[in-house]
Amino acid sequence: MLVDLQQENSRKIRTRLEQIVGPQRFKVWFRNSTQFTCCDGFVKVGVPNLFLGGWIEDHFSEAIAQAARDVLNQDVQITFAIDPVLFRNLRQSQLNSQAAFIEKNAERVLRDGKAMPAGEAVSLRRLKYRMDDFVVGPGNRLAHGVATALVEDPRRDGGSVFFYSGCGLGKTHLLQGIANALAERQPQVRWAYVSGEEFTNQFLFALREKKLDAFRHRYRAIDVLLIDDMQFIANKRATQEEFFHTFNAIDGSGKRVVLASDAHPKLIGDLSEPLVSRLIAGMVVRIDKPDYEMRCEILRRRARQTSQAVPEPVIQYIAEKITANIRELEGCLLKLLAFATLVKTPITLDLARQTLDDHLRQTGKIITVSDIERLVSTYFGLTPADLHTSRKNRTIALARNIAMHLARQHTDLSFPEIARLMGNKNHTTVLLACRRIGAMLRDDGEGYWIGAAGPQTRKLREIVQSLEEQLLR
Template sequence: MDQHQTHRSHAARRERRVITRTESVEQRILARLSEIVGPNNYKVWFHNSTHMIVADGFLKVGVPNVFVGSWIENHYAEAISTAAREVLGKDVHVNYAIEPSLFGQLRKTQLNSQAESVQKAGLRGRELRTGYAPVAGPPRPRLRGRLDDFVVGPGSALAHTIARRVVEQPGEVYNPVFLHGGVGIGKTHLLQGIANALDGAARGLRWRYTSGEAFTNEFLIALKHGTLEQFRATYRELDALLIDDVHFLANKRATQDEFLHTFNTIFSIGRQIVLASDAHPHMIGQLSESLCSRFVSGVVVRIDAPDLATRCEILRRRARTMGRSIPDDVIQYVAEKIRTNVRELEGALLKLVAAADVTGSPIGMAIARQALDDHLDRTGPILTVNDIENAVATFFGLTPADLHSSRKSRTIALARNIAMYLARTHTPMSFPEIARVMGNKNHTTVLLAHRKIAGMLAADGPAAWVSAAGPKSAPVRSIVTQIEEQIRS
């Protein structure tokens, strides 16, 4: 063998060694990545979902779609870089690329897993074979909300637009969607409207509308009766999951862990998730950081109470559905007096109509004043310092006794200051009176607390505290608004 042939032979062997080593390098990177992110996260986001290639100093990460790619890059980029650096002994540049073949592989794996789960749970396998059959589980409730019936105002326009886009392109544009706002302002209406629109779209989509409480109860029943596989198959094969009052999951660690895996499974294949709560994710006490980060990873939209013009239109539409003709001056009168939420507004209208029916009188200003006497000039109940202390303590996971104590931890100090600010703002009590009620003999403390919170509100400053679920941070304005809504509800 001549020298040239020998050189080529050595080069070929070196090339084969490089190829073998490259293959093992990728396996070792994935193995190390599994150790870093944990087996559960690895199974959801990487196993059968990604493809890695090391070449020319780059690590290419192939992903099935833009959703998985964005999630991995946003949440696991550091873990991938760390795993690659530890295996290769140097930093490498990581590229992410969509590989359509992975989507089919991921979907096939998921369907096989679902079929096995259904068979174990004793469900009929044919419900999964078409991919479009109704989801197994309790009968769907009758949902009243329709997107076409929703009265759009300045405080709800963005949420309504996003709801429309969700129906048009589920899982493609806005995902996940998190709606939040006070009680009775339209969150449930929008969620039900999305569900009804998906159901009427003739696309065979598998969707489920439920509440955080119902999800929790179903999970506990499944645990008790050993039917977790059936429970998981019910939720994890969905094209769209809509959960109202998701804040109910707070302070329920096992339920939160279960929902986290459900969320990851649905989201990883680009299926739609829409959630609603009375509070922003960061403001939900004792919500795990893992769930909170998922909830804020998409679009978070606040729905505000309707303004006067919107309240008038709500009343007009509601009156038309009842077959009633109500004068504009009565509509204006009711809308001006009922400013809390849509539910109370509709309740006042029903009371007005009932009063007219009972007396046989036409609906006019006289009967409106008489029927709605207990609503007049109502902007909320008469508040006491005790009401405010209870609401503040509940928000921060404390007790009213903590606010009266001499303890000065960051959380208690912040809660105490906000309670004093709200007491001065929402009650007629003076600084000395508030100080006495809150167990502080020095009214200067209340004065300084009021000035501090007022200053933070003016500067739109943030506040940090520690909850049972870990450190939290949010704008003071959001905290105060959330507590005020709780007090009024």
Template sequence: MSTPGALVDELRKRVAERIGANRYRTWFSETADFAIRRDDEAVDVIVGSPFVGRWIASNFMDDLVAAAGDVLGTARGVDVRIVERPNGTPRGADAPAEIAPRKRVSRRARGGSSLRGRLDDFVVGESNVIAYNAICGVANAPGDAFPLLVVHSPCGLGKTHLLHGLCRAVQQNHPTAAWRYVAGEEFTNEFIYALKSGRLDVFRDRFRSVDLLVIDDIHFLADKSSTQDEFLHTFNAINGVGKTIVLSSDRHPREIATLSEPLINRLISGIVVQIDPPDYATRREILRRLAAKRAYRIQDEVIDFIAHKVTRNVRELEGALYTLVALGGLTGQPLTVALAQQALSEHLAYCARRPGVAEIEAAVAAYFDVTTDQIRSKSRDRSVSLARAVAAYLIRKHTPLSFPEIGRAIGGKNHSTILMAVQRVERLTGEDASVAWKNGDGRRVAPIRQVLTDLERTLFPGNR
């Protein structure tokens, strides 16, 4: 027979599955206790606030009843009880004896089961060793290492793996440390939810009373001024007591469009490290470990072939390997270089012709001697406007993004602005016109066709 504690744990799990992880964290994870009554096996949900109690009763009662039925075997009654506690009294201190206290040695936004990466599994190479060592420094002394660490790179190079590995290491080696991991989108959504529901005090306590705050994809805060202000206050609160914040972004803080200047200054005051695309030796080791982990029998020459051909990021390496193995399984053929060439021909062609927005922006910015931040800005400088138009044209040509999506990607421009920019480049190309811009060496003039050809050679070096 299951113990009351086991039943309560299962009940929590079922409620979270039914209402979603974000809503569960907001309304139940740190504000509610569950108890199974001994007399009739009905369920009590015990909260410390009348507001929270009313909200739970109004919005989640059907899910609570269904979850209780799933766990206890038949339909059960559910009551929401308000037990107001004095300030400083821990949740569960005045609960009945049959309540199973939650095992909670570290305050965290995600349980260990959702943290996929481990530091021991991370393949270290020249492209990422500085970021890896910095993360290990924080893991060894959370709250006492660097006040702020920002890790940035394009997608698929291991930022999230490092952040998950950091949280796992802290969870295992420093069980009393208070830490919280959250994605930038979740931070934003929880802030908006707390603002609308009048629960900012709970939100702020959750994110500020920690030794280590880890936020993945902080660039999601771009264009969200209120969330940026809230995060800035959160940063100041944590930094003010000597604790640590670790962030990841898809670009350097200076290049995140529409971040406030005070926030940018805070971010660049810490340690900012970049992860570059993996070199050949690192790619080969990543493939070797992936194959060993899944017990794939692949010869070294096949791993060498994939490592030479797939160069941009770890996700593409994984995709290439899995494509090869899937084709081998479907056809019954051995995993040879010849099969790899067949399996990866479409994959490699797709990767080759699909540079990302960040890559196109960076190439255009370097060509015209401007910054990506200027491209995303509202500047009407002629050189910046030309660079912005060329970037929009190339993004439209080489990615599947629509005009509105391109506008959002390069600084929140509207649909018509991007459309006119693309049409401008198309018109200049049709007229075989030349364009002029200024750089550090003075004024430059070149045919627009030559400009586009130069940039596409940079973006597609294998097609020369």
């Protein structure tokens, strides 16, 4: 009887919660991903993983408490816990989705397992970027020169090429530009353009379907292999080993491997030492941020592709204000063009200031995880590399947790992205670190560490405030 009453109350709480948060949000966050249990003055919310549990706790705790009060006529304690059944269901759903994606795309590459005939290409997407559209400046001139030389004679010089840069600086443009140029100017060349994720999915599909011979035969017959987002294969040992042998087979036959990543090979965590050594034996080329003149030229070219006139003062204004990357630069121009079309008015400098004012205020200083790591490690007498280790002494643990908290507060990165940039840790490590620091700040807790002058104690709130002041200067 008691069990029946508890189940009925749980059902009523879910119904009331749906009324409070609305059907759409309830469907997204609760319907198939939570389990409510009422017992002895508390409501336990079962969730499939810590990430979802943390999100629901942060955003819906009050709504759940209100729903429980309305049904039970008393205040109750809300707790969150991993539900094994929900965990298994979510994991199976993810595996099914991954399998469907792999099967859909990998078959397009493996086909019948025959070697690619001359001039055939492999790509799982439309390649929209072209070399002719690539704006050259001081920050990317070497990278563009390397790409151009490769297109002119893929066999000349040989060796691998590894482009790296921050987000939105032209790596994908270069790789897709090379692929399109090869298709137009070197029709006899066999090439493939894939992302690190696509290469991984195709390998897993071949492994599962016992088609590894076909996978290897096809990739190793390629003249130019282009892989974007190379950092994706970090943490994936089997994929790294397969890629290592693929790389050796292609490079050893005098053909070309061209890669792009958001970091230098030595800074991509969890890449095997033999693979890193192989990558840095080739040409490693950094792409830097565009300078002012280059930003202006990018905007001019983008504006010419539209039917609207963009005055030069507007071009110069945007180029002066937006310095982070090309993606943001073009995004601001597109926002201005869209607004001018909406209000049916010519583009002027005043309109640009009015339209982009909010964006420019929000943009402010661009803070990176590297900035945070340098600042925090200096504060605690460590090095950024210390924060990437698995060592758990008090000083490193405190510094690492604070760095993760600051990264979450001052960047737009997700928990998995922060985890990868801080040494390929599990995203739950970042989630728990942020919760731990948040709780200590709420409780006005203290931080303890061993500095150069010996044991140190300071209010955590003061430590974080001091670091934030330096970070935002």
